[in-house]
Amino acid sequence: xxxxxxxxxxxxxxxxxxxxxxxxxxxxxxxxxxxxxxxxxxxxxxxxxxxxxxxxxxxxxxxxxxxxxxxxxxxxxxxxxxxxxxxxxxxxxxxxxxxxxxxxxxxxxxxxxxxxxxxxxxxxxxxxxxxxxxxxxxxxxxxxxxxxxxxxxxxxxxxxxxxxxxxxxxxxxxxxxxxxxxxxxxxxxxxxxxxxxxxxxxxxxxxxxxxxxxxxxxxxxxxxxxxxxxxxxxxxxxxxxxxxxxxxxxxxxxxxxxxxxxxxxxxxxxxxxxxxxxxx
Amino acid sequence: xxxxxxxxxxxxxxxxxxxxxxxxxxxxxxxxxxxxxxxxxxxxxxxxxxxxxxxxxxxxxxxxxxxxxxxxxxxxxxxxxxxxxxxxxxxxxxxxxxxxxxxxxxxxxxxxxxxxxxxxxxxxxxxxxxxxxxxxxxxxxxxxxxxxxxxxxxxxxxxxxxxxxxxxxxxxxxxxxxxxxxxxxxxxxxxxxxxxxxxxxxxxxxxxxxxxxxxxxxxxxxxxxxxxxxxxxxxxxxxxxxxxxxxxxxxxxxxxxxxxxxxxxxxxxxxxxxxxxxxxxxxxxxxxxxxxxxxxxx
Numbered sequence: 128x129x130x131x132x133x134x135x136x137x138x139x140x141x142x143x144x145x146x147x148x149x150x151x152x153x154x155x156x157x158x159x160x161x162x163x164x165x166x167x168x169x170x171x172x173x174x175x176x177x178x179x180x181x182x183x184x185x186x187x188x189x190x191x192x193x194x195x196x197x198x199x200x201x202x203x204x205x206x207x208x209x210x211x212x213x214x215x216x217x218x219x220x221x222x223x224x225x226x227x228x229x230x231x232x233x234x235x236x237x238x239x240x241x242x243x244x245x246x247x248x249x250x251x252x253x254x255x256x257x258x259x260x261x262x263x264x265x266x267x268x269x270x271x272x273x274x275x276x277x278x279x280x281x282x283x284x285x286x287x288x289x290x291x292x293x294x295x296x297x298x299x300x301x302x303x304x305x306x307x308x309x310x311x312x313x314x315x316x317x318x319x320x321x322x323x324x325x326x327x328x329x330x331x332x333x334x335x336x337x338x339x340x341x342x343x344x345x346x347x348x349x350x351x352x353x354x355x356x357x358x359x360x361x362x363x364x365x366x367x368x369x370x371x372x373x374x375x376x377x378x379x380x381x382x383x384x385x386x387x388x389x390x391x392x393x394x395x396x397x398x399x400x401x402x403x404x405x406x407x
Numbered sequence: 408x409x410x411x412x413x414x415x416x417x418x419x420x421x422x423x424x425x426x427x428x429x430x431x432x433x434x435x436x437x438x439x440x441x442x443x444x445x446x447x448x449x450x451x452x453x454x455x456x457x458x459x460x461x462x463x464x465x466x467x468x469x470x471x472x473x474x475x476x477x478x479x480x481x482x483x484x485x486x487x488x489x490x491x492x493x494x495x496x497x498x499x500x501x502x503x504x505x506x507x508x509x510x511x512x513x514x515x516x517x518x519x520x521x522x523x524x525x526x527x528x529x530x531x532x533x534x535x536x537x538x539x540x541x542x543x544x545x546x547x548x549x550x551x552x553x554x555x556x557x558x559x560x561x562x563x564x565x566x567x568x569x570x571x572x573x574x575x576x577x578x579x580x581x582x583x584x585x586x587x588x589x590x591x592x593x594x595x596x597x598x599x600x601x602x603x604x605x606x607x608x609x610x611x612x613x614x615x616x617x618x619x620x621x622x623x624x625x626x627x628x629x630x631x632x633x634x635x636x637x638x639x640x641x642x643x644x645x646x647x648x649x650x651x652x653x654x655x656x657x658x659x660x661x662x663x664x665x666x667x668x669x670x671x672x673x674x675x676x677x678x679x680x681x682x683x684x685x686x687x688x689x690x691x692x693x694x695x696x697x698x699x700x701x702x703x704x705x
Contacts, residue, residue: 134508141497221492224458225509225549226482407460 131235182262185274210296240289417466428612441603485550495535540571633659633686
């Protein structure tokens with residue numbers, strides 16, 4: 128494993144796009160941390176974002192993982208281009224000729240995806256911890272480290288997305304088209320969701336609830352649910368509105384965890400099958 | 408003798424097209440093999456199959472008498488397939504370091520091999536800034552990194568200028584002289600003739616010949632002969648046991664030979680029959696003639 132990871136990081140280190148996008152990723156994470164200082168005016172409320180209580184432990188775990196989740200697209204672009212460029216530079220062929228087996232090749236890519244998922248989770252963990260220690264109103268040890276499940280969900284969401292990117296890169300072989308494929312797939316899931324909702328309304332079925340857990344990107348984004356309605360200010364505002372009976376769930380659902388893990392395995396397996404059956 | 412590669416009934420079809428048609432052969436240690444064949448005759452596909460990048464439709468192959476798995480065997484060989492494939496933004500050294508990691512060897516030989524191919528002065532420039540000749544030389548350096556037991560070269564001089572061709576050929580000859588087994592696929596016949604001891608001839612995926620270069624064709628070459636009276640010369644020659652077909656050229660007659668002849672004997676007999684020869688030249692058949700003949704007759 129060490130050897131395979133060494134091979135993959137060698138490729139990662141000397142690729143220009145990976146450097147640029149990693150820097151962009153880190154910059155945005157740091158900038159997001161600084162948003163705590165922004166002062167806002169909202170609903171007779173005036174103060175900085177931190178006064179909203181969003182940086183309080185343990186809510187901060189939910190807030191930061193939810194927002195930084197969107198940044199995974201930057202890392203994903205790196206992964207897609209690293210994988211697809213192996214085809215366009217035909218280095219994948221050379222790797223195999225040099226004595227890397229097809230299994231090792233996929234494994235090395237998977238290890239890279241795994242490591243990147245772990246690293247991004249770590250970055251977000253450290254960033255949130257610092258942010259929380261500065262702004263949080265509660266600083267008891269047990270409160271700080273409660274509800275850490277969001278970080279686990281964050282890691283899994285990244286892992287499945289990276290595996291999906293890897294699969295797209297190997298399937299489509301051109302980085303631009305592979306990114307296109309991911310976008311098209313995202314839209315495809317969106318359309319399926321709309322249709323399902325329509326059908327549910329007409330025939331009183333619950334297809335949408337099933338799709339929400341079964342489709343890979345659905346399950347991925349469903350892992351960490353929106354945290355807005357958890358914020359005190361929003362909550363109190365909503366309570367003033369004459370809407371009754373809306374319940375928001377925030378918990379990570381086991382069904383999503385299982386679904387995401389299965390999809391990750393499936394993507395890696397399919398990538399291997401593709402590589403094995405295709406002539407280079 | 409130690410067998411390096413044994414191919415057994417290897418077969419590959421792309422849809423209805425047969426690229427390689429049940430080829431069997433054995434590569435033994437210490438020889439230099441040439442694979443000859445026109446473009447599209449299945450040379451690269453055959454090499455691709457034994458190098459684990461093309462899946463055979465049927466048949467199998469064994470590296471090093473089947474003692475190691477295929478990808479471990481590949482770590483012991485060096486191969487260059489068509490275009491040199493490297494990571495464009497990495498330098499020569501970085502690319503070779505990666506190859507070392509894949510082959511699981513240490514990086515101590517990088518400088519030595521870059522010296523062999525004369526790339527030392529550009530070792531830190533990115534690969535994309537190299538000329539085609541330099542890229543090809545880097546590919547050779549990369550293939551030599553592990554001091555391979557066999558070096559496989561597929562069209563190594565394709566697309567190079569005469570100077571580049573010369574450089575590559577010199578390097579190959581140097582490697583061949585050091586006793587490394589080489590398998591060289593090419594459609595350039597003089598290239599093969601200059602370095603190879605054994606030759607395989609492919610056409611449309613079929614193997615037409617496999618064996619030593621000298622035994623490739625059992626005919627004995629031809630003589631170019633001329634005299635003032637060509638008709639008389641023709642009559643004189645056509646009954647001789649050694650004479651095959653006779654072709655008239657502007658500058659004399661060309662006679663295909665059925666057996667070895669002594670030029671002095673022909674000259675003597677002709678003079679005794681009243682013919683004074685003004686030209687008598689024995690020409691051994693070149694590999695090119697043999698190749699054309701072999702690929703045409705089947």
